[in-house]
Amino acid sequence: MTRPRLSAFSVLGVCALFALAGCFGPPTPAPTSSSGAPTSLATSSAAPSATESNSATAGPTASTSAPVTAPPTATAPPSSATASPEPTPEPTFTGFPEQVAPLAVYYVAIGDNGISGPRIGCGDSLVVTSTAPVRFTDQVGPSIGVLLANKSRDVGMSGLVNVLYQSSLTYLGGELDGSTITIYLSGQFMLGGVCDIPRAKAQLEYTAMAASAATSARVFVNGRPIDEVLSLK
Template sequence: MAKRRSRGGGGPDSLTAAAGCLALLLSACSAPLSQPQESSPPATGGTAAASSAPLALLPATMGGSTPGAQYGRAAGIPEPTPQATAAAMVPPVTSYFVMVDDGGRHGVRFGCNDSLVGSAPAGGAGDTRLKAAMGGLLGGEQQHGGLFNAVGGSRLKFLSGSFDGTTVTVYLAGTLKPGGTCDLPRIEAQLTQTALQAVGAIRADIYINGQALADFLKSARASR
């Protein structure tokens, strides 16, 4: 009888213990599992970091991205315009004056032992060069920076000019007042050489009031 009671009394206690163990197991299973720290990828090893870095550097490192780099120019220097390039290739306009009694030491010797010396005023291109060069003589004074201008005492103006690739033709109008016999070759040399140099001609035909320069100077010489 005693043996049966001990077995019967132990039954409820065993069930209680089993139920407690089951509750503990269920609570353990429902708790979230913690992730190990070493399982997360490093910040610099991810795919996004690897793809974004080269894209951010692409505009700065790509060849030819800097304006002018493909032509060997430094950054910030603009490309030269066609007008600027053409202007740099055009020689300056030159007007010719006289160094009296210089004997050819500073220029081409001519006339009364004088020298023909070029001076470069501001000018343009094409017909503008011819007009500017002739204007440097016709609108100038008799004294030009230590040089003599035999045309400076006259009242001539430039009418028109043309160039056919060989001969330059210039039309002037007004009055010509040479100061002496030596001024006649000076006037001829100044006008002729200035016209030739302006357009690169090899011959100059100059007319004053419709008369050829040579004939005009002959008339002036005869009247003296």
């Protein structure tokens, strides 16, 4: 049996069919975002630069106006450690100024009943006297010192009495707190009777108040209040 021969036109037709089939095949898929294009290029092309944005928004007046000088860069404020001033030291108390003046010392007018001065127990009065001018810085110490140093019962020809003349007392110091002066003594009282107790206390308190310009006084003897010490007499 003889095979049918294919003519040249038949071969050409078949080839043409294959070529047409290749042209109308499935379309090539479009590239996705995961393609090899660099991300930085896509971002830079999408967003305009700062220079382009400024030039786009600037009006025609801005392009013809004089150039504006940029303000100087603000410097950071100094730290608190360097800005805060150093604390000012508290002034040191160097003592009272030295002065020369008479001292006020109190003695007792027995039976005066408050006529010549403040009235105290047993119907007596306290009377202030003045000494010769004395040099001092703190007046309390010298005033109490003059009172305790007087070892005479009678104060000259004045008729006044010093009930502390037999006592052996020493002034240790004093302090002023507001309007109250406190003095500290050491030693022993030697008094002549019950009426000498308010007299001795008043002499010390009023002399201390006059020297310090205080309105009240407290007296401690050997670390104890004077009322407690004199209550044993």
